[in-house]
Amino acid sequence: MPHNLLFLMTYYETSRDKRVLQMVETTLIQMYKGGLFDHVGYGFSRYSTDKYFLVPHFEKMLYDNALLMMSYVQAFGLTNKTIYRDIAKKTAQYIMREMTSPEGGFYCAQDADSEGVEGKYYVFDYDEIIKILGEERGKSFNSYYGITPKGNFEGRNIPNLLGNTNLEDRFQQDIPQLYEYRKSRTRLHLDDKILTSWNALMIAAFTMMYQVFDEEQYLVAAQKAEGFITEKMQDNNTLFVSYRDGIHSSKGFLDDYAFYIFALLELYGATLDCHYLNKAVNICQKTVEDFYDMENGGFYLYGEENQKLIITPKETYDGAIPSGNSVMAYNLVKISQITGDSGFQEKAKRQLEFMSYSAKDYPAGFSFFLMALWMHMNPLENITCVLADKDDLKKLRGKVKLNTTVRILEGETDEYSLINGKTTFYVCKNHSCLPPTNNLLEVLEQ
Template identity: 30%
Template sequence: MNRLGDATSPYLLQHANNPVDWWQWSSAAFDEAKRRDVPVLISVGYAACHWCHVMAHESFEDAGVARLMNDNFVSIKVDREERPDVDAVYMTATQAMTGQGGWPMTVFAAPDGTPFFCGTYFPKANFTRLLQSVTTAWAEQRDGVLRQGAAVVEAIGGAQALGGVSAPLTAELLDAAAAQLATDYDGENGGFGGAPKFPPQMNLLFLLRQYQRTGNPQALEIVRHTCEAMARGGIYDQLAGGFARYSVDARWIVPHFEKMLYDNGLLLRVYTHLWRLTGDPLARRIADETAQFIVRDLGTPEGGFASALDADTDGVEGLTYSWTPAQLVDALGQEDGAYAAGVFEVTAAGTFEKGASVLRLARDIDDANPPVVDRWSDVRDRLLTKRNERPQPARDDKVVASWNGLAITGLVEHYFATGGAESLDAAVRAATLLADLHVVDGRLRRVSRDGVVGDPAGVLDDYGAVAEAFCAVHQATLDGRWLDLAGTLLDAALAHFPTGSGGYYDTADDAERLVTRPADPTDNATPSGLSALAAALTSYTALRGEPRYREAAEAALGTVGPIVGQHPRFSGYAAATGEALLSGPYEIVIATQTDPTGDPLVSTAYELAPPGAVVLVGAPDAPGVPLLADRPLLDGAPTAYVCRGFVCDRPTTAVADLTAQLTRR
């Protein structure tokens, strides 16, 4: 066993028995490289990564390759999900040197961490030659190698230079961003761009909020069509719920099978809000099943949510999930097997590998009559039971703070829209784990596993996503603890991450020094740190009533205004937060002394809440809840208080008045 045996990361533990003398990321590893006068080999990946597994089996488990690595390098294994700061720095270098990036990422660096050669996956023969070539170059051409490294660092430092043009997120800019998304839209298949096609969850959230503000029917149709196409495609698990990370084709047919917590947390929000706005039964079913998947399949014994389910099962991608017609008949019998093949589009030719198919939904079930739905549900349940007898993909059970924050917010919003108590209970349990374990002396730690918090410090997206989640839990529980904790995290972020020009670095001013200090304001698979922070600041300022947090959110969003205007596909969360600020955001309070269940004021508030609105329902002057202070009942009846942008409407007990206040544009 190498030095990975005591790691908290399941990805690192997968390599603990490699013959490679792996080190964890540490100053000691770089000190060892300096002592030996050898370069550093940095290998970055994550537990659910298919090609990471391939490279591990081909090269890192091979004694000959390991001997070359051990003799000539100090080799460091990094979990990108545990150390996104390290990943960001070297991914920028990889993209600068090769024009592309991805995982596994392979970086050769000087003993001070300066990268001089970068790549991604290398087959064993190529990797062996590369190890030999770098060893020779380090011994015979070191000056040139170091000059190249210095040039790379200078280039990536320039790529992450901060400051420059600022553009407030005005209505005109956000309308232009929505128009640009419509231009990029795949009108045939839904989504944006071609293969591989990723769920555009943050853009969909923005377009839903755009529709709420403007009534733009095109924005709503893009969301509706894309959500239906994904929900009926192979990217959605038709038996157990939950979305895979992306589709390898443009039509959502064959997924890359890993299921990530962050995707499902964000898509839960999208389908929940789509149902809330349209009443679409498909959207409601997918929202419910996604919430159930997160809680059932990703929940940890400690109350948090695991990071991912692996793409592979026993080294084979899709082994758990694909079916042939014969396998359907074997599981269900001849008649129901043929029925399932028709409903789930399983053919003899197959859509995946070796004549197998990934299940898709061929026809509308949600609007069908009860006997059709009952048969489909029965067949689906029996297939899932049979599938559960197969080998199952591994689970990366580390708890990532920011991803748990995204899931918590999604679950709370699902609870608000549907009344599902299970979603709220799970959200509160996860929030409690983050508060009790990940918040240490007022600062965040990024990961934990088995109830033990890891050493990596939280980065900006952790602070933003967790603070936003705490704001959501505060609204649902009326517990002042959550609002206080959100304020603690936001104050820490404002103190330790700013650039001085309105923007934010991804790492704190007292974090470990890397060769550059990362600061990427663009949204990718998850909201950028800046977008996540701006969203949390927007919710918090509405709940607390302190304008300085709104001012910080506006300044942060101003720094990405040009990106929103020119590249909206990479700024969806920022644009969605911009819509919230444009709308107020609304502060909706229903003051009541009675059980709010069934209260028409409460249901109207949840149904019609404008973009980014905060909603609180409870007794006047409840302790720890600033928005309930000085909000008495009128004539003893439940009373609605609506404010936006620190300006309030007249309190009302009438549903018609509340409806008018929430729907004016």
């Protein structure tokens, strides 16, 4: 569950406990080296069936790949190790190539089975590789990826790097040939439903990749998918669960709203386009109105627009994906930090209290909530930008590090004024602020 790793990295950012980062890196590297990662077509399968990450359940899910992309991006941001950047980019390549609709939405999943056999699409014989790549190159490839005549999975082979300490991508020129061969050999079934909640996670992942790697293609993918949700899966501020063949399904549940707000906040953080922030605030207000338990705290799974049931549950535990309540805790903290709105500050405080009560007996099962709580207790830098010229905003986009809170003011206020008549930056942390400055580079260094 990648949100465990995301919490540990959030914790490490302020604690600088090296043991925590070592835990994260060990897991991230082992997952990549094993068969859990598809070394020919890229992307991650759903989970491993053994402790080495060799044999996966071969189904690939959109949400897993989104959360793992976030994890590898954040690991690169903390360590500057190119291996994490490369893994994130390979996974993104898989999503854009195989899991993206022509209109920009992201599909749900690819099945584990081909022709009724689990994993048949992914495995190779030793001699099969040699036949494709030739004797010398094929033997070298087999040695590097742990492919043997005996096999490592039901007499055949799952390519993996578990026997290697040197991860150099030595055979990248051969991968496209094997990928095309594998596609011609058999086919996978694609679940082409487009889910709002899972799409939102992938939008957030691509947005983070843009912010850290500064590559426009990732922002384009994120914005196109967000536009798809706006056009096909949304009516004013009402969201729908899924879309397929031109038809959207029932009205959305808490996860749809929570994850979409999360994605919008990430888009705002990367682009500083207040359109995304305003939209996130509006949908957050609707989520509070429709799903929030005013009396006892917390958010119901079903809202005012959903079918009425005898029992209205509140899901708080983080499973394969974070719970809607955990993500709403994060959203409320983030919005309150960006806007300084006292109403959102109070809502964030109440949600944190509610979730703390739920998490106290087993906090490890509430890692995404712990991210929100840690962010509330240890806020990162807060930059307030007072614009003298709206075009100055372009100079700031893509320059601010991940998770930094940026507030954009389009003119002076009683609290924030322009210095020298130029765009002015106020940098604050832990309730103390540095002197205002017109120098963006100085702000980023501080």
